[in-house]
Amino acid sequence: MPDDLRAVADRAREASRRLATAPRAVKDTALHAMADAVLEARADVLAANAEDVEAARESGTAAHLLDRLRLDAERVAATAEGLRQVASLPDPVGEVVRGSRLPNGLELRQLRVPFGVVGVIYEARPNVTTDAAGICLKAGSAVLLRGSASALRSNTVVVRVLRTALEEAGLPADLVALVPGEGREGAAALMRARGLVDVLVPRGGAGLIRSVVESSTVPVIETGVGNCHVYVDASADLDMALSIVANAKTQRTSVCNAAESLLVHEAVADELVPRLVALLQESGVTVHGDERFAAHAGVVPATEEDWATEYLSLDIAARVVPDLDAAIDHVRRWSTGHSEAIVTESRSAADRFVAEVDAAAVLVNASTRFVDGGELGFGAEIGISTQKLHARGPMGLPEMTTTKYVVSGHGQTRS
Amino acid sequence: MPDDLRAVADRAREASRRLATAPRAVKDTALHAMADAVLEARADVLAANAEDVEAARESGTAAHLLDRLRLDAERVAATAEGLRQVASLPDPVGEVVRGSRLPNGLELRQLRVPFGVVGVIYEARPNVTTDAAGICLKAGSAVLLRGSASALRSNTVVVRVLRTALEEAGLPADLVALVPGEGREGAAALMRARGLVDVLVPRGGAGLIRSVVESSTVPVIETGVGNCHVYVDASADLDMALSIVANAKTQRTSVCNAAESLLVHEAVADELVPRLVALLQESGVTVHGDERFAAHAGVVPATEEDWATEYLSLDIAARVVPDLDAAIDHVRRWSTGHSEAIVTESRSAADRFVAEVDAAAVLVNASTRFVDGGELGFGAEIGISTQKLHARGPMGLPEMTTTKYVVSGHGQTRS
Structure with a gap:
């Protein structure tokens, strides 16, 4: 494990600890601040993105991939709107999934809690950077982002803007971070970061997803190829x-x-x-x-x-x-x-x-x-899971959390 | 992928298709038949187990491992009792997890459905064979079992007995099968059987679990080390x-x-x-x-x-x-x-x-x-998950299923 990834992941873990207990209002305020900041920094974002697009064009990238990579004023506005939409959704954290009183008097509750640190590996679509950051924040987790090298200038500016906005909203900047490392090594290290990263979500084509599924020791939520x-x-x-x-x-x-x-x-x-x-x-x-x-x-x-x-x-x-x-x-x-x-x-x-x-x-x-989170009424969606573990189908905010059992007693011991 | 594992997995998949729609009564009858059959075959099971224990002793296995490997009349009776207890639990399959009518009139339901084919990798505890078979059957899935080579004689007899009981109860024998292959190769093939096996559950010590987690391309539910x-x-x-x-x-x-x-x-x-x-x-x-x-x-x-x-x-x-x-x-x-x-x-x-x-x-x-499925009132438990994906804490029958969205309309199209 490279030291720099470990350091970034450790800071994300510490930051997530604070976020885990943050009430909804704090998270929603931060999401609106992030949206405002992205709009305000539009010129910087577009300038960095223009460099990415130009470099990709020079290296012979196909037109439909250039289109995915390209941001414009409308797309930046849409990412800001996406953050505001996430703010409008109910907070999944703290939901009591089930609860009962056991025969021995123990009170049992199963609570929805954040994952902690989520990794997202994706292709050259810089709008995923903002989407993933917003969804993970609302679900109470820090996010480590690994986009395509060809979108690095765009992603660097967007993440800097989001981090500043988080801090100004009173939350740790380390809730959102890019994974360090050149080329494929950063992604490979993220896939081996078991214990540092709780779950990995690959977003992209079949090749990317297969590669993550086959190489990752971190639990993966596979998102979708659809035949x-x-x-x-x-x-x-x-x-x-x-x-x-x-x-x-x-x-x-x-x-x-x-x-x-x-x-x-x-x-x-x-x-x-x-x-x-x-x-x-x-x-x-x-x-x-x-x-x-x-x-x-x-x-x-x-x-x-x-x-x-x-x-x-x-x-x-x-x-x-x-x-x-x-x-x-x-x-x-x-x-x-x-x-x-x-x-x-x-x-x-x-x-x-x-x-x-x-x-x-x-x-x-x-x-x-x-079959889409928006159409089915789930609000924001981080992808559509085609695996059977954890989440299957469109994944909204609840699917981006885990649970914890809380057992409260007055001195019960097992006989 | 060895051809013989593929053949076993394909037959398990076909068998699981029939089980998926079997009503609770059919599954419970089969579970009681399996319990009766294990008791009836007690002499054969104990004879095979005695050979396993003797071979393990000769190869210098430690006393506490021999104890885990050893079956006696009481332990066989307990495994039969375990199957009857699973029969007494509610059927998780078919539960409507959520449902709503969407603004466009589509009726949305999320149903609990079986995984399909579950793989279980475990150590030299032949009682796990019966436990895992019973839990997977009730949860609607076929199970591929890979126990330790040192328990192979015991497991072979137990699986034969269970398969016969299933057939006599009108269900496919292929719902329960041992993974073919010598030594570690069988386990290794099972871990690479992505697409053939839906989920893998390692049951055993920290070493076994780590090895499965690191090598498996099939999604894994990690069960637990507890510090x-x-x-x-x-x-x-x-x-x-x-x-x-x-x-x-x-x-x-x-x-x-x-x-x-x-x-x-x-x-x-x-x-x-x-x-x-x-x-x-x-x-x-x-x-x-x-x-x-x-x-x-x-x-x-x-x-x-x-x-x-x-x-x-x-x-x-x-x-x-x-x-x-x-x-x-x-x-x-x-x-x-x-x-x-x-x-x-x-x-x-x-x-x-x-x-x-x-x-x-x-x-x-x-x-x-x-913190135990029985103590918390979940009934049978296949293990305690210490990962955050899918299931966390004691895993009962609902945790051994997945879900499916069913969307019913009258010709709706997306605009």
């Missing part, structure tokens, strides 16, 4: 099916809750397949289909790889299945456990799909695009 | 303090919730230290003390290593601290995050200790020995 399916059952309302498929695929393509695969029950295939192909193609979607779909002009024959692909683009894999069992088997085989939808008017088909599909979210007659 | 402290505050009822310290240290020494360290506020040290030393020494406890304690005959001077040691024996580290802050600092420095107790009549001291000590359980005026 999401929409299955149109024999009994579906076909107009509803068309509307849900179009929405799930095209409303926004670059996100993990967009649909990537389409399954159609044979009984409705003759009527539905041509309408689906036409509707999707009208929206610019390339259909990668099995032979039933590929009989239509413009449909690309699907290979096995298509069933596994999270396109994040205007592409969809499509297949006709003989029955509900085949649909469930296909989903169980290829799902990444994010969000899976069935369109059906059959109660029994819906029940079986819900019970047998193994995913963070299963939807009946609704678009996969709803 | 538990009792702090006697300035305002403590001294008789109560004596009783709690004695109970926490001596009621049972080999368990993770036994006290290993004792802190005494300076204000009560003159009166309390001699009484504590006398009481502990009467019970055969060796006190490893700071200079205030070491002034008493028979007290061994403590080194820094003592503050870190989980003795699991009739030993205790003891120190006088100048104030509550020093006590909290000591605990924060040396605690393993298991169970920490304060004895005090001061409301503010108790509140601060509870808030600032970072552990799965904090006790006020009660023995650390109460």
Whole structure:
């Protein structure tokens, strides 16, 4: 463990100790102060970001990655707004999750308490810096941030601004810190910082997440790759099916809750397949289909790889299945456990799909695009967990905490 | 990934799919059938176990490890009783954790659902085989068991008996299986079986747990090392303090919730230290003390290593601290995050200790020995988690499940 990471983590731990007992009002005041400070420092943030973008462009970074890296006045305003939104959410810390009086008179309470120190590893999206800092602060934890080297100038300025704002609000600056270290070494040290860091949240693409999951000795909350399916059952309302498929695929393509695969029950295939192909193609979607779909002009024959692909683009894999069992088997085989939808008017088909599909979210007659902390009413979201441990699905503030049992007695001993 | 582990895990996954929708009555019937079968096969189990014990003795295994490995009629009966007790507990699967109707009319429910496939890695205690199988079955998951090679004959017979009982009860035998593979390779493969196994629970000593935590790419629930402290505050009822310290240290020494360290506020040290030393020494406890304690005959001077040691024996580290802050600092420095107790009549001291000590359980005026699933009323326990992710403290059946969001609509799309 490099000494400098240890020092930063130790200071974060000390700072988190003070934050753990801070009442909501103190945290909310700090969040508004952070929002004000980010807006006030907008020129500095944008100047640093322009350098990052220029350097990335010179090194040949692809246009869509430059777009993620780029901040503008509107995006800075949105990050400030995000901090204010977190301030408006209920405080998860202190919630009594359960409580009882035991037969021997002991009073048992399980309380929601902060993790302590959270690590976040992310890609070249400087807005994550502010988002993660705000969510962790409200959840009572210090945060160690490790963004991409290509966003280092932006992140350095943003973190400096946030730290100053925290201090002015009467909280320790060390609640928010960048992980020291050049290149990949900083991230690698963070992943080995078991005991110094309580939980690690990777935010980014499949490669980043896999690398963190495989290398980290710190417990990880895996966030999400989404190979999401929409299955149109024999009994579906076909107009509803068309509307849900179009929405799930095209409303926004670059996100993990967009649909990537389409399954159609044979009984409705003759009527539905041509309408689906036409509707999707009208929206610019390339259909990668099995032979039933590929009989239509413009449909690309699907290979096995298509069933596994999270396109994040205007592409969809499509297949006709003989029955509900085949649909469930296909989903169980290829799902990444994010969000899976069935369109059906059959109660029994819906029940079986819900019970047998193994995913963070299963939807009946609704678009996969709803699986999002904001849409489900959780407020801020730090990511969508596709693992089964700790949190599954959109993670709001309560998911960014742990619990503690408090046992109060008057001298009880065990016999 | 060895093919044979993949095959076993795939069969377990298929079996778990059937179990996931099995109602409580089916699971409870199977648990009683498993209990009956273990009792009926007692002679075979004991014969296999005798071979294990003999082989271990010949290879020079220490007496206390032989004791853990050894089964007798009473222990077999206790494992059967454990299965019946699990049958008597409420079914965690299907519980609605939360639910609401969203503004757009979507109905949201978060349901408790099984993990799917759970891996358990444990040492040479064949009773864990039955315990883990029973808990996982009731929680709706298949279980892959990897015990110590020295208990292989015992485990093989027990697993065969359980599998037959499952089949006779109408459930798939593949819900319970041993991990194939010689020596450490089987365990190593299980730790890399990400995607095949949903969660791994190591049960055993600190070495086993550390090795699993460091090597596993499957999410792990860490169970517990307990360097538990009792702090006697300035305002403590001294008789109560004596009783709690004695109970926490001596009621049972080999368990993770036994006290290993004792802190005494300076204000009560003159009166309390001699009484504590006398009481502990009467019970055969060796006190490893700071200079205030070491002034008493028979007290061994403590080194820094003592503050870190989980003795699991009739030993205790003891120190006088100048104030509550020093006590909290000591605990924060040396605690393993298991169970920490304060004895005090001061409301503010108790509140601060509870808030600032970072552990799965904090006790006020009660023995650390109460931190146990059975004592806290959770019924069966698969271990005590000292990590902050997913479960913290004693893990009962609900902690051995995950959740799934179910979103039901009538054609809603996102705009």
